[in-house]
Amino acid sequence: MSTGSFTPEGEPLKGSDLARAALEAAKASAKARGRTPGSKSKGRPVNRRRRRWSGPGPDDRDPQPLGRIASRLAADRGWVEQLQGGQVFGRWAKLVGEDVAEHAKPIALSDGELTVQASSTAWATQLRLLQRDLIKRIAAGVGHGVVKRLKIKGPDAPSWRHGPRHAPGRGPRDTYG
Template sequence: MSTGSHTPEGEPLRGSDLARAALEAAKASAKARGQVPGSRSKGRPQGRRRRRWSGAGPDDRDPQPLGRVASRMAVDRGWTERLQGGQVFGRWAKLVGEDVAEHAKPIALSDGELTVQADSTAWATQLRLLQRELLKRIAAGVGHGIVKKLRIKGPDAPSWRHGPRHVSGRGPRDTYG
């Protein structure tokens, strides 16, 4: 039998005697670890003391604006670059101008390369000529280094030549007579 849970006469400890024995065991354990029994540091860092009220000055426990909380969360989790890339899609018309945005739309952004699809081949050619100016406008509006290169595509049309089930040969001419 252990001496911590029974009296010297062999009877089990009850109530306050049991609590007193547990407290003595905890104090002995703290002393063995090098802590002073009765000190107020209960697992908190030593450099920071706990305050009971926030007082008149700002405190990290005070209510924060939602934008500040969201931006802090984005920084902590490493989302800032993806969020800045998302601004390119959300602010496309303001970044490149209404006339360009009317005839071209961003499709994908990966590794600094923005893929833009134009309505017609003429607009695709025009966008290729304006590529430097568009990159400057996007960098001024969103930030440098987010979009480094533009890849401009013309309108999508069905291709007879490419695809997952393409077979070499004469192709669709065989079926038209």
């Protein structure tokens, strides 16, 4: 004798009545095991939120160009000012021109003050005369407010200190008179 579901009249269930009976039997079995209908196995909660596709418009989940990601990262971390300052050093020849860059080099940038060292005292004087024009060129190339003023230095004087040990005093000039 086959085991199946029958109607109260003794006829076998067919179609939707059979499906309804199977569903009721499954619910009863789950309730007997302590599970609520609709829960996943192993007691994990069900995430009812449907996955949504980004569609034809731009979305944060779309692949992004590397430059956009890097600029967003720099803005989030507060690195924009340091990066603009680095552009002054990296693009110095293009910003001020080849002839000026040949005789002057940037040394330091701090609080909007760019320290520039000239190759000679004559070029230091020339750079002081061109100071406003140089600041305008740098602002046009990198951005306004990055360099607010220039500090022009002449060439470094030679050092008479050689080696790890030295005697205090004027050096070799103290025997000349």
